[in-house]
Amino acid sequence: MMGLHPSEIELSLDRTYRLLDALGRPQDRLPPVIHIAGTNGKGSTLAMIRAGLEAAGKRAHCYTSPHLVRFHERIVLAGAEITETALSDLLVRTLTANGGAPVTFFEATTCAAFAAFADVPADYLLLEVGMGGRMDTTNVVDDPLLTIITPVAFDHQAFLGDTLAEIAGEKAGILKRGIPCVVGRQEDDALEVIEARAARLGAPVIAQGQHWHSWEERGRLVFQDETGLLDLPLPALPGPHQIDNAGAALAALRQLGFGEESCEGAMVNAHWPARMQRLTRGPLKQAAPEADLWLDGGHNAHAARAIAATLDRLPARPTRLVFALLNNRAPSDVLAPLAAHVQSLTAVPIPDEPNASDPETLAEAARAFGISASTAVDVEDAVTGIATKDPHARILICGSLYQAGAVLRENG
Template sequence: MTDIDSVDLASSSTDGEDAHDAMRAQHALDRLAALHPKLIDLGLDRTFALLNRLGNPHHALPPTIHVSGTNGKGSVIAHMRAMAEGCGLRVHVYSSPHLCRFNERIRLAGTLISDGALADLLEEVENINGTDEVTFFEVTTAAAMLAFSQCEADLLLLETGLGGTLDSTNVLDRPLATIITPIARDHEHFLGNDVATIASQKAGIMRHNVPCFSAQQDNVVAQQLNAHAEEIGAKLFTASIDFNGYKAADGRIAITYSNTDLNDGAVTLPTPGLAGEHQVDNASLAATALIHALGTSRKLAPVKIVAGLGNAIWPGRIQKLDKGDLTTLMPDQSIWLDGAHNAHGAQALVAALPDLHDGQWTVICGALNTRDPAEFLAPISKIAGQVLTLTIPGQPASLTAGELAASATSIGLSASPARSIQDALTIADNNHPVIICGSLYLAGHILNENKTLPV
């Protein structure tokens, strides 16, 4: 069995042996992806069977906070990671999808897993699984669990891939806490075509007598979460009911508590490291959950826990491209990148942009054909001047630049297709800053083209 502590965990350049390890890892990922004809097939039987063959590593994980929801999962985890590491804790993170490299999904004690360690793990899991049918996410989740069990850490931040109840991450008997971020309609072909059904799936990560912290939700969603919590005996704490965060005049965030089981006073957070008004809610949710979890398990004071919030980093989420190959194409205007891809994400993005520039933006966007692009474009129209559309390279499910431009034009936007991101930045209106958005796959492509990969 691979001893994770004995290998270099840091992701590094792809020269020499590093290039060989990167190739080994990619070949293993390709072989494993071919074991099941469907990319997504929700269920836990195959995951539990594989984990059992691996020695049940999910029973040997550090204290874990499990996060579900539709929007904001990554931001909440980024806030918690920054705060926990600010306390000096070693933190594992499991998240998806990745933007540029698969390694981004597995962070071991603060560092992205190296190509060599990843290749070793995947090959071990592949050998144990044999030719049994298993989905890509199931086998990579099992590999991540194995890695987390073998590398010492104080905390694991675990993000669901899709849904909750039948998600491959939903294998823990008793996490330290669970979190449910805002729930909206998304992935209806897998989770259901109404928010009540989707909410019941997301609620499946709750556990008996384990605290669950929820963002403020629509009434239908809130009813589902409350009913499930009551049914299984989970302790549910909800934003705007049990706690409330708001932005103070000095840019910091104040959290007040109406539920004394959480706190009998107020907590002040530093200005978050992530941009956007919606990060007030995300940071308040993250801080409240972490204060409760670490205050209970490690007896840390709230002021100690929240100190690191300003250091949060989450690539592709209202991220300014400060340097890189693409920025040289438009040196007189700022270029921002965001992976928002659904209506809720677009609304949050549009609410955040006026704090960065109070005027029109040049919008460069690409989108998949899995949803009506008008749902995303309609909110964007409030800030859009020129709109340039892209076909996302390497994505068979991408709308073509022409199709997306036609959709944008149909709702009154001034849109035209571009051949590439370089072409778009060359013809962009130099009088306005640029926001690139519409898909996490596009965000990953942009970071690759800019040569500023996540670390």
């Protein structure tokens, strides 16, 4: 598959449509689709909607990317990850249909996923955009049941644009004529673009702050829309930013006609790894048994602000980062929101990732923010070194989903 990969990314759906045609147009035979775009929060929102649907006895397909540990995570068929045999057969079928023509890895695997989703019965398909929206490979569904746009922030500017309005325009490309769109919390520039496109398409907007509200009150989540008020448990996914993601999930479930039992299931049963995930077992916990050990895959400024807000809410304890980053990210963008919340940083490489930032470069960037910084050969070396000096520290491994995946693979 990688041998068929074009040398440059081409923002076009031509290859996708060609391959889907060769596969018999599976995009026309999907269960009702809920299409989700946004910069951050897509996966968490999807996980909560899935939990809500399953609490109501519904079967949901899910398509997400990237994976953390195994590729199979990307394709969930009626509630279960695709099997090894089914995936192998599907990829052979897809590459045979492709006939050796140029196609990207994401295009080929997305088309393969659509073929699987068309073949296996389910009640809904939760479809997460890969990058952007307008020209994303997933944007070939003409009549989704619902679209969702989670918060839009700066990311992938080389492909999506240099301004928030330009990026929002790409995300809003998933809107379809007459199809309702749930919109999460947005900056004014982004919301204006989304609402303008929705108006042109006659797509009803269900926006946070206008049509629905979610907030924490006395250890509970309160959600209110035009239908009424819900008093629910806080989301199982930790962090104050999950209140907004939960609101978007609840707004979607209400739009789909689900009641309080489904909404409560969305809060208590959702699972989404490497999003402020507490590590309680495995080699890293053995290396730092008294430490409070966390993992997060956030890798841009918006995600770093969410991490900082979560750290603010945790019990007071020195926080020490184990940090890695891809070299197409600006370290200062990610470190700026975190600097006031951490006592030290240990920079590490990302295993088997040629595009990882040099740890010493990351350490120098941290020192520019007044953070005491050092390097280590890997995550376990970093955690062991921190635990030796400060056994009761809070240790947060963050900066890269690729690193988070490696941690979960090696740490069980």
